[in-house]
Every structure is written in C-alpha cells, then in structure tokens.
Amino acid sequence: MCLAIPAEILEISDGVATCKVGEGETTVQASIMLLDEEVTLGDYIIIHAGFALRKLDHKEAQETLKILRDMVELLGGNEYQHDML
Secondary structure, eight states: OOOOEEEEEEEEETTEEEEEOTTSSOEEEEEOTTOSSOOOTTOEEEEETTEEEEEEOHHHHHHHHHHHHHHHHHTTGGGSOOSOO
8 A cells, every 4th residue: 555645844955855754753855846836844745656746734734644643553553663653
C-alpha cells in the first residue's frame, strides 16, 4: 500500500524541498516541480513517491498526521516500528 504523507518544508533548493515529517527528526526530500502554486519555508505539502502533490494548510496537515498516529497506535503503538510520525 502506498501512502501520501504530509510534511513541513524546511529548505528549498533547485526545485527540491527538504521536509520534516511529523514530530520526529526524520526528513525527506520531494520534488516541488509538479505543484501549481508557490510554496515557501514552513508550508506543508503532501508527498507521495518523492513528489509534492499539493500544498496543505497547517490545520489539514496536523489532522492528517493525527490520523496516521492513531493508525500506528492501533497497529501496536510503541511496539510498531516507525520513525516518521
């Protein structure tokens, strides 16, 4: 199963955003070349397969991350291996 993940933009260089996912220290890189609107540092984007699909507002990003955390909790909480949320 593939999953699109919301992430906060920390840095942008040459059309690639370095983003932080959730509350952890994990960062991912995503191409922002496909977006139809400008993004800046601190914006949230939804990432799938290395590409930013769209910009999210802060509230939507936080709600989505909460749903993902709840899913992890249902899978076994701390015993379930995850680094990103």
